Amino acid sequence: MKRSPKPVKSETPAKIDIRDVAARAGVSIATVSRAINRVPTVDPVLAERVWAAAAELNYFPNTQARALVSGKSKLLGLIVSEITNPFFPELIQEFERVAVERGYEILIASTNYDRKRMEQCARRMLERKVDGVAVMTFGIEDFLFERFAEDQIPVVFIDAAPERPMSSVLAVDYRVGINEGVQHLAGLAHRKIGFITGPLRLRSAAARKAAFLSSLKSAGIKADPTWIVEGEHTLESGRDAMVKILALRERPTAMMCSNDMTAIGVQHALFEAKLRVPEDFSLIGFDDIHLAEYTIPPLTTVRMSCKDLALKAVSALVAHLQLKNLPADAGEMIPTRLIVRQTTGAPKAGKKAKR
Amino acid sequence: MKRSPKPVKSETPAKIDIRDVAARAGVSIATVSRAINRVPTVDPVLAERVWAAAAELNYFPNTQARALVSGKSKLLGLIVSEITNPFFPELIQEFERVAVERGYEILIASTNYDRKRMEQCARRMLERKVDGVAVMTFGIEDFLFERFAEDQIPVVFIDAAPERPMSSVLAVDYRVGINEGVQHLAGLAHRKIGFITGPLRLRSAAARKAAFLSSLKSAGIKADPTWIVEGEHTLESGRDAMVKILALRERPTAMMCSNDMTAIGVQHALFEAKLRVPEDFSLIGFDDIHLAEYTIPPLTTVRMSCKDLALKAVSALVAHLQLKNLPADAGEMIPTRLIVRQTTGAPKAGKKAKR
DNA sequence: CTGAAAGCGCTAACAA
DNA sequence: TTGTTAGCGCTTTCAG
Numbered sequence: 001m002k003r004s005p006k007p008v009k010s011e012t013p014a015k016i017d018i019r020d021v022a023a024r025a026g027v028s029i030a031t032v033s034r035a036i037n038r039v040p041t042v043d044p045v046l047a048e049r050v051w052a053a054a055a056e057l058n059y060f061p062n063t064q065a066r067a068l069v070s071g072k073s074k075l076l077g078l079i080v081s082e083i084t085n086p087f088f089p090e091l092i093q094e095f096e097r098v099a100v101e102r103g104y105e106i107l108i109a110s111t112n113y114d115r116k117r118m119e120q121c122a123r124r125m126l127e128r129k130v131d132g133v134a135v136m137t138f139g140i141e142d143f144l145f146e147r148f149a150e151d152q153i154p155v156v157f158i159d160a161a162p163e164r165p166m167s168s169v170l171a172v173d174y175r176v177g178i179n180e181g182v183q184h185l186a187g188l189a190h191r192k193i194g195f196i197t198g199p200l201r202l203r204s205a206a207a208r209k210a211a212f213l214s215s216l217k218s219a220g221i222k223a224d225p226t227w228i229v230e231g232e233h234t235l236e237s238g239r240d241a242m243v244k245i246l247a248l249r250e251r252p253t254a255m256m257c258s259n260d261m262t263a264i265g266v267q268h269a270l271f272e273a274k275l276r277v278p279e280d281f282s283l284i285g286f287d288d289i290h291l292a293e294y295t296i297p298p299l300t301t302v303r304m305s306c307k308d309l310a311l312k313a314v315s316a317l318v319a320h321l322q323l324k325n326l327p328a329d330a331g332e333m334i335p336t337r338l339i340v341r342q343t344t345g346a347p348k349a350g351k352k353a354k355r
Numbered sequence: 356m357k358r359s360p361k362p363v364k365s366e367t368p369a370k371i372d373i374r375d376v377a378a379r380a381g382v383s384i385a386t387v388s389r390a391i392n393r394v395p396t397v398d399p400v401l402a403e404r405v406w407a408a409a410a411e412l413n414y415f416p417n418t419q420a421r422a423l424v425s426g427k428s429k430l431l432g433l434i435v436s437e438i439t440n441p442f443f444p445e446l447i448q449e450f451e452r453v454a455v456e457r458g459y460e461i462l463i464a465s466t467n468y469d470r471k472r473m474e475q476c477a478r479r480m481l482e483r484k485v486d487g488v489a490v491m492t493f494g495i496e497d498f499l500f501e502r503f504a505e506d507q508i509p510v511v512f513i514d515a516a517p518e519r520p521m522s523s524v525l526a527v528d529y530r531v532g533i534n535e536g537v538q539h540l541a542g543l544a545h546r547k548i549g550f551i552t553g554p555l556r557l558r559s560a561a562a563r564k565a566a567f568l569s570s571l572k573s574a575g576i577k578a579d580p581t582w583i584v585e586g587e588h589t590l591e592s593g594r595d596a597m598v599k600i601l602a603l604r605e606r607p608t609a610m611m612c613s614n615d616m617t618a619i620g621v622q623h624a625l626f627e628a629k630l631r632v633p634e635d636f637s638l639i640g641f642d643d644i645h646l647a648e649y650t651i652p653p654l655t656t657v658r659m660s661c662k663d664l665a666l667k668a669v670s671a672l673v674a675h676l677q678l679k680n681l682p683a684d685a686g687e688m689i690p691t692r693l694i695v696r697q698t699t700g701a702p703k704a705g706k707k708a709k710r
Numbered sequence: 711c712t713g714a715a716a717g718c719g720c721t722a723a724c725a726a
Numbered sequence: 727t728t729g730t731t732a733g734c735g736c737t738t739t740c741a742g
Contacts, residue, residue: 015506017719028729033721041727058502063482064428065719067419069734083448084645089438093465096438100475105483108463110448120455127418128460147413151370235649268649290439294590294623296651372735383713388737396711420735424718 016059025053036061067129076104076317077125077133079118081202083110085233085261086289087306091136094310102318104131111137113199113232119144126151132317136309138204154320156313159203168316170309170334172204174211177302177336178256181284182215184300184338185254188346190282194227194252196241196262205233208258208286227252231262238265246273253347254282260289260301267295267343278345288339297342304336371414380408391416422484431459431672432480432488434473436557438465440588440616441644442661446491449665457673459486466492468554468587474499481506487672491664493559509675511668514558523671525664525689527559529566532657532691533611536639537570539655539693540609543701545637549582549607551596551617560588563613563641582607586617593620601628608702609637615644615656622650622698633700643694652697659691 022029027046034042035050042050053059067073076099080088092108099106107128109121118137122144125133132154135145145167148155154166185193195212198205209228216223226248231237238257245251246269257263263285267277275281277297285292288303312334377384382401389397390405397405408414422428431454435443447463454461462483464476473492477499480488487509490500500522503510509521540548550567553560564583571578581603586592593612600606601624612618618640622632630636632652640647643658667689 015719019719029720030722030729030731031727034728037721043727046728060478060482062423062484062719064419064422064484065734066721067734068417068423068719068736069721071734073419083444083451084441086439086441086444089441089444092463093438096463096465100479105462105479107460108447108451110451123415124455124460127415129417129419235645239649264646264649267651268653271651290590291619291646294594294619296622296626298623374735384736385713385715385738386711389712392737398711401712417735420718421737422718423720423735424737426718 016057017062018059020057021050021053021059024057025049072131073129074104075107075128075130076314077107077109077128077130079121079125079133079135079137080108080110081113081137082233083108085259086291087259087261087287088136090289091306091310094307095134095314098311098314102314104314104318113137113202122147126153131321132156134313134317136313138198138202154317156316158309159207166320168320170312170316172207172304172309173333173335174204174207175214175336177304177338178208178211178286179215179218180338181256181300181302182212182219182221184340184344185256185282185284186219186221188254188282188344190254190347191221192224192227192250192252192254192347193221194224194229194245194255196229196231196238196255196257196266198231198233198258198262200230205258212256224252227255231258231265233259233262235261235265235268238262239269240265242266242269243273246270246275254284254344256284256286258286260285260287260292260299263299263301263343264291264295267299277343280348282345282347283343284338285343286336292339293341295343300341300344301339302336303339304334308334371412372417373414375412376405376408376414379412380404427486428484429459430462430483430485431669432462432464432483432485434476434480434488434490434492435463435465436468436492437588438463440614441646442614442616442642443491445644446661446665449662450489450669453666453669457669459669459673468492468557477502481508486676487511489668489672491668493553493557509672511671513664514562521675523675525667525671527562527659527664528688528690529559529562530569530691532659532693533563533566533641534570534573535693536611536655536657537567537574537576539695539699540611540637540639541574541576543609543637543699545609545702546576547579547582547605547607547609547702548576549579549584549600549610551584551586551593551610551612551621553586553588553613553617555585560613567611579607582610586613586620588614588616590616590620590623593617594624595620597621597624598628601625601630609639609699611639611641613641615640615642615647615654618654618656618698619646619650622654632698635703637700637702638698639693640698647694648696650698655696655699656694657691658694659689663689 018029018032022032032050035047078095096106111118111121134156138158145155149164156168158170197209200206213223229241231241263283270277270281285299285301288301292299292301373384373387377387387405390402433450451461466473466476489511493513500510504519511523513525552564555561584596586596618638625632625636640654640656643656647654647656
């Protein structure tokens with residue numbers, strides 16, 4: 001039986017490992033491992049000694065080694081579409097909090113709505129052997145995640161997910177909040193309401209648009225297609241879309257937007273066009289990012305709780321990890337609701353007085 | 356329906372590993388390893404075979420195993436103070452881009468200005484065995500990073516760093532941009548200029564304040580301490596600070612802020628107080644986040660390039676990693692400069708006409 | 711230039 | 727309960 005040769009003098013900080021702890025505590029490495037991992041069958045006295053030794057040596061386990069043998073990396077992937085959209089940092093913050101709380105580290109990647117990058121993200125997650133992934137891009141390219149299914153890695157999606165084991169969906173109830181928005185506008189006597197969508201290949205963007213259309217219908221307002229324009233969920237696209245709409249012969253009196261960034265872009269366009277909000281024009285966003293309270297004037301918007309989203313995402317993942325088999329989907333829907341602030345008001349009198 | 360009755364058989368791709376590739380290519384695992392890692396001494400023919408086999412099997416190396424044996428995790432840590440401050444996502448995005456480009460994955464943690472969390476962050480980084488860390492919190496608690504020095508893990512700080520091997524500093528030249536701001540205001544005939552600082556225990560916040568004070572002096576303007584209030588680099592603190600200032604008997608005619616979020620908070624307070632910008636009040640931010648162009652009115656601010664910051668941070672880290680020893684600090688300073696938009700104008704006439 | 715073999719630090723059978 | 731031992735998948739001497 002061999003012994004590893006005595007390491008060089010005490011010069012080097014000499015990477016403390018499990019053996020050092022074992023030696024100091026006078027037990028075997030197996031016992032150290034068990035004590036560290038809080039296996040209940042360890043003699044409390046020994047456990048105590050191990051803990052003390054570990055503390056004195058300032059020891060902590062090598063994650064890589066642990067991951068290699070156990071097969072669990074204790075890493076959760078989080079894929080977002082665009083980290084510079086403030087909605088996502090809020091989501092990330094919460095996700096991180098919950099994940100760390102449950103003993104996971106998180107690996108973030110952003111796709112920037114780019115197909116190539118999405119592929120790369122999936123790959124990076126696979127390479128790092130994440131234990132689970134939350135795909136918070138609001139829906140694209142599911143097929144990229146086939147490999148995850150093969151590897152039995154749980155994935156949580158938003159809005160809709162491929163039928164596959166180990167994957168679940170967080171369903172957002174866009175209807176309610178968006179309908180409240182339309183009703184609010186209608187109550188203010190708006191009849192000409194436009195909508196700036198997100199990228200329509202994203203399921204969530206399509207869903208928001210659909211919710212808008214159906215709300216309009218149930219309010220008895222007819223949709224004017226020229227007032228519905230596709231944006232990209234960015235400041236720029238919001239501004240550009242609004243500029244286009246302002247150039248129309250007949251303008252709407254109010255707009256709803258697929259997210260808050262778009263709405264802020266719209267506010268900017270309105271500002272440039274010297275139109276006052278809400279006197280000349282009403283505006284409703286979506287997401288209720290923290291900033292929405294601080295725009296000028298403060299933005300009326302539909303709130304979707306990113307805390308909820310983050311919490312449910314992590315929970316779903318961890319659930320899958322623990323009870324290996326099947327919870328199919330993640331319970332009730334994520335609610336949305338209107339938050340009225342100051343970008344909505346009655347439309348300008350300048351026309352036939354509606355009732 | 357319970358679990359699928361059919362237990363998967365030979366169908367399963369059964370975790371492809373280096374051995375499978377070796378077998379398929381008809382070489383030893385050592386050769387596979389070398390080929391994959393592009394060791395130049397491999398027979399091109401064999402290398403080709405290995406590559407082909409790897410591709411066919413859709414193989415990629417297990418990062419954990421690789422990390423375990425090689426000692427390099429190919430992970431770079433990134434510690435930021437507050438991910439919900441839009442400055443940081445912009446920084447992160449760039450950091451991620453550059454890091455991935457150079458073959459590193461990134462581990463993000465945010466401290467929320469909290470001492471405890473900072474400690475936890477450092478620990479998480481250590482546990483995950485990052486190859487290097489960028490501490491972009493603009494300066495606190497250096498001592499937490501002693502362990503990194505012991506473990507020979509390079510660390511890059513902003514503004515100032517402890518004298519230690521394997522660590523470097525990214526120095527920001529706050530002076531220039533802030534001075535331009537003060538000059539700009541002075542040129543507009545403002546004499547009563549206030550400043551909302553960041554948390555002063557942060558070096559960068561202190562540095563910005565100092566830069567403001569010295570700029571004021573060189574403009575021949577005397578600083579009024581009641582117009583200088585400490586904030587926390589957040590929307591709320593900006594608003595609150597401004598509310599306090601507006602309650603003063605004698606008000607300033609212009610404010611500079613330690614960051615853009617603060618300035619946006621100030622805009623909000625001004626809006627609530629029915630003061631117009633820039634007619635009644637001038638305002639300058641700091642950072643030039645993307646959003647600054649979209650506030651109403653668009654924010655005049657001092658730009659600090661986060662792309663620069665990110666690029667230099669990664670570069671410094673990678674440099675340390677490659678040439679094991681000592682480049683001490685990271686070259687020239689990060690510049691700052693004034694971006695004039697629409698929140699600055701001449702103060703209300705109610706005064707002696709300057710010049 | 712290639713292959714056999716020795717671990718990296720840890721967990722998990724299996725013994726004791 | 728605790729210790730012994732066999733790997734986890736890979737890189738890296740060290741012979742051939």
